[in-house]
Amino acid sequence: MRARVQTVIFYCLMVVATWAAVELFAVAATGIKYGHLYSPSGVKSLAESVVAGPQATAQPSAEAPRLSGAPQAEVIHPYIGVVLDPDRDPTGNVSKLGFRSGDAAEEIWQDSDTLIVGIFGGSFAFGVHQQSLRIGGEKIAQGLGIRNRKIVTVNFSKGGYKQPQQLMTLAYLLSLGARFDIVINIDGFNEVALPPGENIPRGVNPFYPRMWHLKAQKTLDPEAVRKVGYMEYLDSERKRRASQLLDHSLYRSALLSLIWRVVDQRLAASVLAARQEVDRSAVGTSRFMLTQGSLKCLQRANLPKDLMEPLQALRDQPFNRQAELQEVVVDKLGAEHAAEHRRKITRCTEKTATSFTALGPKHPVASDDLLYRDLAGMWERSSVEMKALCDAHGIRYYHFLQPNQYVEGSKPLSAEERRIAINEAQNAAQGVAAGYPRLWESGQRLQDRGVAFTDLTMLYEDVSGVLYVDDCCHVNWAGYRLVLDKILEVIAADL
Numbered sequence: 001m002r003a004r005v006q007t008v009i010f011y012c013l014m015v016v017a018t019w020a021a022v023e024l025f026a027v028a029a030t031g032i033k034y035g036h037l038y039s040p041s042g043v044k045s046l047a048e049s050v051v052a053g054p055q056a057t058a059q060p061s062a063e064a065p066r067l068s069g070a071p072q073a074e075v076i077h078p079y080i081g082v083v084l085d086p087d088r089d090p091t092g093n094v095s096k097l098g099f100r101s102g103d104a105a106e107e108i109w110q111d112s113d114t115l116i117v118g119i120f121g122g123s124f125a126f127g128v129h130q131q132s133l134r135i136g137g138e139k140i141a142q143g144l145g146i147r148n149r150k151i152v153t154v155n156f157s158k159g160g161y162k163q164p165q166q167l168m169t170l171a172y173l174l175s176l177g178a179r180f181d182i183v184i185n186i187d188g189f190n191e192v193a194l195p196p197g198e199n200i201p202r203g204v205n206p207f208y209p210r211m212w213h214l215k216a217q218k219t220l221d222p223e224a225v226r227k228v229g230y231m232e233y234l235d236s237e238r239k240r241r242a243s244q245l246l247d248h249s250l251y252r253s254a255l256l257s258l259i260w261r262v263v264d265q266r267l268a269a270s271v272l273a274a275r276q277e278v279d280r281s282a283v284g285t286s287r288f289m290l291t292q293g294s295l296k297c298l299q300r301a302n303l304p305k306d307l308m309e310p311l312q313a314l315r316d317q318p319f320n321r322q323a324e325l326q327e328v329v330v331d332k333l334g335a336e337h338a339a340e341h342r343r344k345i346t347r348c349t350e351k352t353a354t355s356f357t358a359l360g361p362k363h364p365v366a367s368d369d370l371l372y373r374d375l376a377g378m379w380e381r382s383s384v385e386m387k388a389l390c391d392a393h394g395i396r397y398y399h400f401l402q403p404n405q406y407v408e409g410s411k412p413l414s415a416e417e418r419r420i421a422i423n424e425a426q427n428a429a430q431g432v433a434a435g436y437p438r439l440w441e442s443g444q445r446l447q448d449r450g451v452a453f454t455d456l457t458m459l460y461e462d463v464s465g466v467l468y469v470d471d472c473c474h475v476n477w478a479g480y481r482l483v484l485d486k487i488l489e490v491i492a493a494d495l
Contacts, residue, residue: 027254034261036419043251043261045420049470050242050264074215079172081165081209083158097173100126101155108178114150117182118173120166120386123159124402124473125186128487130155131480143488144495160210162190163382170386180395184487185386188401189428189473191379192372192435197427205360206371207378213358231274238267368434376438380446387451398491399446399453401439403460403483405468406432411460413468421468428472454490456483 030038073088075098083098095105107116117140119129132140132153141151156169166185173180195206204213214228241260250256295311365371383399390397403410405421406429413421423429436457446453459482460467467479475483 023254025255030254030258030261033258038254038257039416040252040257042416042419043257044246045469046261047242047245047251049420049472049474051239051246076215080168081161081212082215097156099156099158104152104154107152108154108173108180111179114152115146115181116179117151117153117184118156118170118178118180119153119184119186120161120169121157121186121402122161122190123157124189124475125157125184126155126159127474127480128186128483129153129157131477131484134477135481135484140488143485144492146495157186160190160194161187162194162210163187163379164207164385165209167382167386167389170389174389174393180390180393182396182398182491183386183390184398184400184491185383186400186402186483186487188379188436188439189404189432192375192439193428193431193473195375196368196371196431200365200371203359203362205363206375207363208360212360216358227274231271234267234271234274238264238271241267372435372438375435376442379439380442383446383451383453384449396491396494397452398487398494399451400483400487400490401443401453401455401457402473403456403458404428404432404436404473407436407457408433409461410458411467412462412464414464414466417466417468420466421471423471426471452490452494454486456486459483459486 027038030036036042073085074082075085077083077098084094084100086094086096086098091100093100093102095101095103097105099105107114108118117132119125119132137151137153140153141147141149144151156173157166161169166187170183190210194210198204198211199206199208199213202211202213204211209215241264245251245256245260250260295308298308298311363374365374386399387397389395405411405413406426440455440457443453443455460479463482465478467475467482469476
């Protein structure tokens, strides 16, 4: 019996020793592969950024908002762009209007003494809303200096939203009879960071919802639906694996962390390849054709009538590239006539019958400076209109420009936080550097026009602790708490 116990102990020790050796090997392998030592907190932050995606629903956490890895079931909305489908949401937290606000959304229809605070914006605003739920209505009431009155915060923000989506959301809700006492709009980053890297390179109007060509394509092209579905499957698989790592604290193991990172990198590459394939499908296939509009364009360009007749046979025939269409046009017209009218043909075959649905009206951009002027202008005008709507309904409106790590000098960044938060290849870096100065100018004009506007850009200026959890714009609970406290301070001073 004693010998058996000793044998069991021996094998247990061997297992422990083997696992320790494997863990040490994983630590060394991490250093060789990624150029830095294994760090449980670093792996945890990476997993949280994967799970976060653009937006999801918050879960309790001591350090940062945990965001559910469940894929979002987005649907086209006729007035707002996109919302979530409450019938296909696994969290059960999506209201009938398509926002992650749960049962609290029902409060906006009630004629009661409850003070209703609506929060609008993108994923950063969503994080602030989740922080408001975390601390509870009583502490919010204390922050506002309000006694003996119930306070409810209701979320109408969504990851990727940018003006005029907040304005359209507010107008839609008010037209339905929604009731608000206070409207808080937290935005600015998406307005200048997203269009230059997403819509504009694909020919999509910068003021359309982000990546609109993909969202519109989902409803138009069965092949595109298949490709988008595969892309979203891969993305949800990344989030599922990251969620497992976090839920079971597997990031505390160097070996399991290394395995996860390797697999996640492969999945990320697959998601990128799938996204590129969707892009090609969305704006490549059937992009160029001689539509009725193209033919009228050529008529207005004074193309001779006898040359118009052979082109009628080409009407609505799709071509993958404009050059292919022009080759056929040359064949129909003859090289001599085609060379003479090539510029007219090029100009009149740029659009297709489906391009307006997917791309929207063209928005020529003469320079980056003018582009950011236009983006900030849309942001500014939309805020003015939100205030006008609120004034008309007796609602107090407060507008806040969100902070971001790419604003120079806005926060001291340790080596650890810089590794998490800074990626110069991010579209956000250029968008913030060029766009935020325009937003500051617009913010001053908003104040001059009576909008209760507050710039939170430098809110973290003296905070040395780690706040940012990804290389985009999101922060941990401490970061959102600082924002929420400042918002309550601003509103309390105005009440």
